[in-house]
Amino acid sequence: MNPNASIDSDLLPDFRNMGVLLRILVFVHLALFVYTLIGLGQWQAWPDNLAASVLWLEFSLLPAVLVLGLANPLLARLDYSRGVAATCVLVALAGTLGHWVLMPGPVNVNALAASAVVIVASALTLLKYFHLRQRALSPRLSEARLAALQARIRPHFLFNSLNAVLSLIRYEPAKAEQVLEDLADLFRVVMKDNRQLSRLDREVELAKRYLNIEMVRLGSRLKVQWNTENMPGDAAVPPLMLQPLVENAVYHGVEPALNPAPIEVHVFRFRDQLHLDVKNPLPPPDAVREHVGNGMALENIRERLLLHFDAEATLTTQAASDYYQVHIVVPYREIAHDDAASPFFGG
Incomplete structure (x- = not known):
């Protein structure tokens, strides 16, 4: 985080925080599960479809989370809008690289582009959630500060x-x-x-x-x-x-x-x-x-x-x-x- 930023400013989440990582993992896995169920042609095929989807997810998600953790100090120095853009670029590159490692061979530009779009859309959805949660917590922190003042x-x-x-x-x-x-x-x-x-x-x-x-x-x-x-x-x-x-x-x-x-x-x-x-x-x-x-x-x-x-x-x-x-x-x-x-x- 920017050391001089106000608590009321828009801030990126701390990508090294355990709570943030757990929320990311839960969100993307639930979204993948729902997506797999919606796209089923036959109910009997859901284990194979889910296994293939999870394999793609892990090879895209884990590199993205690792890169965000390493880049967290640099992202914290950016203002919010530039931080969001940088986050999307990093996860798109890391996730696309993981997708390419999962499916080596001739480069399928359309598949990689589709993968990058899904990754960026997921990142923007999560960032919006964290942004709304931060806005919701700011009044609670003010209330906690007031309670601390009164108690002291x-x-x-x-x-x-x-x-x-x-x-x-x-x-x-x-x-x-x-x-x-x-x-x-x-x-x-x-x-x-x-x-x-x-x-x-x-x-x-x-x-x-x-x-x-x-x-x-x-x-x-x-x-x-x-x-x-x-x-x-x-x-x-x-x-x-x-x-x-x-x-x-x-x-x-x-x-x-x-x-x-x-x-x-x-x-x-x-x-x-x-x-x-x-x-x-x-x-x-x-x-x-x-x-x-x-x-x-x-x-x-x-x-x-x-x-x-x-x-x-x-x-x-x-x-x-x-x-x-x-x-x-x-x-x-x-x-x-x-x-x-x-x-x-x-x-």
């Missing part, structure tokens, strides 16, 4: 932070000033348009600023273990993904306990995936709070992961006797510069 501005956090600043102004003015700066930076990020992906190092810094504010109020009770030695700072993640998790960890695991265990944050890359773990202690049974913020935040993050990365992202939770853990896995996508990037729509 908790009155108790703002009031507690301001009270902590008031207690510091007379005796530790420099520290009070730093807390106000962290609070301003935090709310500046929360209030801006967060519909684009963000660099992971920026999200970690935001979470640390939030924890600095809470440490003023909670003191030595709040302990955080960061394990980020293998963290790819340039990884693309949804904004406001990590800070809500550590906020929930503080609210549910630290505040109710007198001597809580540390919050553990693990961020690392394994192969082509980014893993993020947030683990917090569970409070004593008599201190459990009736608060839906944890579920709201997790559902909001899960929805934004789905909208940005489709089937390639997962969010799982685990509750044991003494801890609660959230584990997020997203495909590793690089944001080379410190600017936010457009979402890698799954299509």
Whole structure:
């Protein structure tokens, strides 16, 4: 995708995304099955006709999908109309080549031309579907962003932070000033348009600023273990993904306990995936709070992961006797510069 494109711009699908590939495979195979049934002269001949059609399809589809995957970074730099044209040219060439490999010998121009027309028509139909789906998802992402905004501005956090600043102004003015700066930076990020992906190092810094504010109020009770030695700072993640998790960890695991265990944050890359773990202690049974913020935040993050990365992202939770853990896995996508990037729509 164009790193500076708006989420409301027309974008080609990410041809390396598993959700996109699955949709392409399902669509073309269903279309082929229906086409084979419609063209049957005798019902008894459908296995042979379907087998011949599938053989042609695989030799045309697989090269086209491979070429699109390899050319995906180049296609992402084109505007939408040129990207559509380039996609059609690439799939026509790759599919025609596969058709020629399947039926070597003297070149049948009419057969190859017919094959190219079918391939281009199928590509345009799929691109139109992905385009409509992107348009349908954009309002949902705006709604998810609004829900994230509402969930993040908790009155108790703002009031507690301001009270902590008031207690510091007379005796530790420099520290009070730093807390106000962290609070301003935090709310500046929360209030801006967060519909684009963000660099992971920026999200970690935001979470640390939030924890600095809470440490003023909670003191030595709040302990955080960061394990980020293998963290790819340039990884693309949804904004406001990590800070809500550590906020929930503080609210549910630290505040109710007198001597809580540390919050553990693990961020690392394994192969082509980014893993993020947030683990917090569970409070004593008599201190459990009736608060839906944890579920709201997790559902909001899960929805934004789905909208940005489709089937390639997962969010799982685990509750044991003494801890609660959230584990997020997203495909590793690089944001080379410190600017936010457009979402890698799954299509």
